[in-house]
Amino acid sequence: MKILVCISKTPDTTSKIAFKNNNTKFEEAGVQWIINPYDEWYALVRAIELKEKDAGTVIHLVTVGGADTEPIIRKAFALGGDEAIRINATSDDSFYVASQIAEIAKQGGYDLIFTGKETIDYNSSSIGGMIAGLLDIPFISLATKFDITGTTTTVTREIEGGEEIAEVSLPVVVSCAKGVAEQRIPNMRGIMAARTKPLKVVEPAAIEPLTHVTSYELPPAKAGVKLVAADNVAELVRLLHEEAKAI
Amino acid sequence: MVLIFIDHADGHIKKASFEALTYGAALAKQLGTNAEGLLCGTVADDLALLGKYGITKVNQVNNEALNNLDSLVYGKTIADAVTALGAKVLVFSHNQTGRAVAPVVAAKLKAGLVTGAIALPDTSNGFVVKKSVFSGKAYANVNITSDIKIISLNPNSYKTVAGEGTAEVSQLNIAIDSLKVKLTAVNKVSGEVPLTEADIVVSGGRGLKGPENWGIIEDLAHVLHAATACSRPVADSNWRPHHEHVGQTGEQIAPNLYIAIGISGAIQHLAGVNRSKHIVVINKDPEAPFFKAADYGIVGDAFEVVPKLTEEIRKLHNS
Numbered sequence: 386m387k388i389l390v391c392i393s394k395t396p397d398t399t400s401k402i403a404f405k406n407n408n409t410k411f412e413e414a415g416v417q418w419i420i421n422p423y424d425e426w427y428a429l430v431r432a433i434e435l436k437e438k439d440a441g442t443v444i445h446l447v448t449v450g451g452a453d454t455e456p457i458i459r460k461a462f463a464l465g466g467d468e469a470i471r472i473n474a475t476s477d478d479s480f481y482v483a484s485q486i487a488e489i490a491k492q493g494g495y496d497l498i499f500t501g502k503e504t505i506d507y508n509s510s511s512i513g514g515m516i517a518g519l520l521d522i523p524f525i526s527l528a529t530k531f532d533i534t535g536t537t538t539t540v541t542r543e544i545e546g547g548e549e550i551a552e553v554s555l556p557v558v559v560s561c562a563k564g565v566a567e568q569r570i571p572n573m574r575g576i577m578a579a580r581t582k583p584l585k586v587v588e589p590a591a592i593e594p595l596t597h598v599t600s601y602e603l604p605p606a607k608a609g610v611k612l613v614a615a616d617n618v619a620e621l622v623r624l625l626h627e628e629a630k631a632i
Numbered sequence: 633m634v635l636i637f638i639d640h641a642d643g644h645i646k647k648a649s650f651e652a653l654t655y656g657a658a659l660a661k662q663l664g665t666n667a668e669g670l671l672c673g674t675v676a677d678d679l680a681l682l683g684k685y686g687i688t689k690v691n692q693v694n695n696e697a698l699n700n701l702d703s704l705v706y707g708k709t710i711a712d713a714v715t716a717l718g719a720k721v722l723v724f725s726h727n728q729t730g731r732a733v734a735p736v737v738a739a740k741l742k743a744g745l746v747t748g749a750i751a752l753p754d755t756s757n758g759f760v761v762k763k764s765v766f767s768g769k770a771y772a773n774v775n776i777t778s779d780i781k782i783i784s785l786n787p788n789s790y791k792t793v794a795g796e797g798t799a800e801v802s803q804l805n806i807a808i809d810s811l812k813v814k815l816t817a818v819n820k821v822s823g824e825v826p827l828t829e830a831d832i833v834v835s836g837g838r839g840l841k842g843p844e845n846w847g848i849i850e851d852l853a854h855v856l857h858a859a860t861a862c863s864r865p866v867a868d869s870n871w872r873p874h875h876e877h878v879g880q881t882g883e884q885i886a887p888n889l890y891i892a893i894g895i896s897g898a899i900q901h902l903a904g905v906n907r908s909k910h911i912v913v914i915n916k917d918p919e920a921p922f923f924k925a926a927d928y929g930i931v932g933d934a935f936e937v938v939p940k941l942t943e944e945i946r947k948l949h950n951s
C-alpha cells in the first residue's frame with residue numbers, strides 16, 4: 386500500500402501572534418516552527434502504525450513550502466516515512482496548495498492520502514476535501530478512528546453530537562482528528578535515520594490562486610475582568626442576567 | 633444569486649443553517665440580488681417556512697440517498713446545483729458537514745473558498761471575507777477573486793434573524809452518483825446539546841480532580857441548557873469524552889457564554905474559546921492566567937462556588 390501524508394509547517398502553539406508590513410504579513414521573528422499537530426500526532430503516526438503492521442507499506446510525505454520547511458520534514462522523518470516531496474512554492478490559498486498536492490498524487494498512484502483535520506495557523510480545514518474533489522475519489526473528514534482490512538477502510542468520523550462509522554474502499558482521502566493515533570516522540574534511531582532519507586524538491590505546477598490575504602487583524606483587547614466575591618454568587622448571576630444578558 | 637446550503641440531521645434542519653440562511657440573505661441584499669436555499673435529501677420540517685430567514689426559494693434535491701453524507705457525491709451534487717441555478721455565491725456553515733463538503737465543491741467548481749468566516753464580506757473593493765485564523769488569536773481578511781465564491785460561516789458568529797415570509801419550494805432534478813461511502817453505524821450522545829451549536833458552554837479542567845466530580849458541572853449545564861466541555865488533559869486522562877476537548881488542538885467554539893471551572897487558561901486552551909462573547913472564570917488561584925481573558929470571575933473553590941451558582945440560577949428561572 387502507498388500512503389501520502391500531507392505535512393504543513395505551523396508556528397508553535399505558544400507563539401506570540403503579531404503582524405508586520407502594515408498588518409499584511411505574519412511576524413516570523415522569534416517564532417518556533419513545528420509540524421502542524423494534526424498532521425504529526427494523528428495523520429503521520431497512523432500511517433506509521435499501518436506500516437508497522439504491513440511492512441510492504443510505503444509512506445511518502447508531501448509539503449508545499451520553501452526551503453525553510455525542510456527542518457520540519459526532517460522532524461517528520463524522525464518519526465517515520467520513507468520519502469518526501471517538497472513542492473517549492475508558498476501560498477495562503479487552499480485551492481493552490483491542494484492543486485499542487487493533487488498533481489503529485491496523480492503521478493504517485495497512492496491508495497491512501499492523509500491530512501490533518503486543519504492547520505493551526507489558517508484553520509481552513511480545506512486541503513483534504515479539495516484533493517479528493519480534484520482527484521475525484523472519496524473523502525472522509527474529521528476521522529477519529531481509521532482501520533483497514535484488505536482494500537476496505539473503516540472510518541469513524543465526528544458529527545455534531547456524536548460519530549458515524551462508515552466503510553469505503555481505497556483509494557480515499559482522510560482528514561485526521563484526535564483519536565486516530567497517539568502522539569509519539571521520535572527515538573534516537575529515527576532521528577539519525579531522518580538525516581539521510583530522500584527529500585525531493587519539485588517545482589510547482591502552473592495554478593492560479595483563487596483567494597489571497599489582504600490584511601490581518603488582532604482581536605480587540607478585553608476590558609478587564611469583573612471579580613465577584615466567592616460568598617456573593619448571587620451578584621454574578623445578576624451581572625450575567627442584567628449586564629451581559631447571557632442567561 | 634446567493635445560494636445557501638441547508639444542513640440537516642435526523643429529519644431536522646440544523647441551527648447552524650438558520651445562521652447561514654440569515655447571513656446569505658443579508659449578503660444577497662448587499663449585492664442587490666436574491667437568496668435561495670439548497671437542500672439535499674429529505675426532511676420532516678416545512679421548507680416553505682425557511683422564507684422567514686429572507687430567502688425566496690428552497691431548491692430541493694429530493695433523493696433519500698442524500699440523507700447519508702458521502703462527501704464526494706454531495707460535493708458533486710451541490711456543484712451541479714450551483715451550475716444549474718447560476719448561483720454566484722455559495723454559503724455553508726463551517727460545521728462538521730461544511731468541513732466535509734465545501735472543499736469538494738470548491739475543487740469541482742474551481743471556486744475560491746474562505747472557511748471560518750465571521751462577518752459579511754466587504755464588497756466595496758473586491759470580495760473580502762474576514763475569517764478567524766491562528767485558532768481564534770487573529771483574523772485575516774481574504775479576497776476571493778474567482779467568478780464563483782464560496783463562504784463557510786463559523787457557527788455562532790452571525791445572529792439568526794427570523795422575520796415574516798414564506799419561500800417557494802422547488803424540486804431540482806440532479807442525477808447523483810452511487811454512494812461509495814457506506815454508513816454502518818451512527819452513535820449519538822442523546823439528550824446533549826452539541827458543543828459547536830451551544831449558546832452556553834460549561835467547561836471543566838484538571839482543578840476538578842477527577843471524573844467522579846463532574847456532577848457539579850453537569851448540574852450547572854443542565855439548569856443553563858448548556859453543553860459541557862473540558863480542557864485537553866481532562867480528555868487525555870479519559871475523565872471526559874474526546875469530543876468535549878476544546879482548545880487549539882480540540883474544538884474551537886464561540887458560544888455566547890463560556891464558563892471555565894478549574895481551568896488555568898493556558899494559551900492553547902484560550903485559542904479554542906477566546907471568541908466566546910462572555911467568559912466567566914471560576915478558579916481558586918487569583919493568579920490563574922484565565923482571569924486576564926475573562927469578563928467575570930470568582931476566585932474560589934469550585935466545589936463550593938459551582939453548586940451555589942447552580943442554585944442561584946435555578947432561583948432566577950423560578951422568579
Ligand SMILES: Cc1cc2nc3c(=O)[nH]c(=O)nc-3n(C[C@H](O)[C@H](O)[C@H](O)COP(=O)(O)OP(=O)(O)OC[C@H]3O[C@@H](n4cnc5c(N)ncnc54)[C@H](O)[C@@H]3O)c2cc1C
Binds near residue numbers: 878880895904917
Ligand atoms: C501543542 C499543545 C497543544 C495543546 N492544546 C490544548 C488544547 O487544545 N486545549 C487545552 O485545554 N489544552 C491544550 N494544551 C495543554 C495546555 O497547555 C494546558 O496544559 C492545559 O490546558 C491545562 O489544563 P487545565 O487548565 O485543566 O489544568 P491545569 O493547568 O492543571 O489547571 C488546573 C486549574 O484548576 C485550578 N484549581 C485547582 N483546584 C481547584 C478548585 N478546587 N477550585 C477551583 N479551581 C481549582 C488551579 O488553580 C489551576 O488553575 C496543549 C498543549 C500543547 C503543548
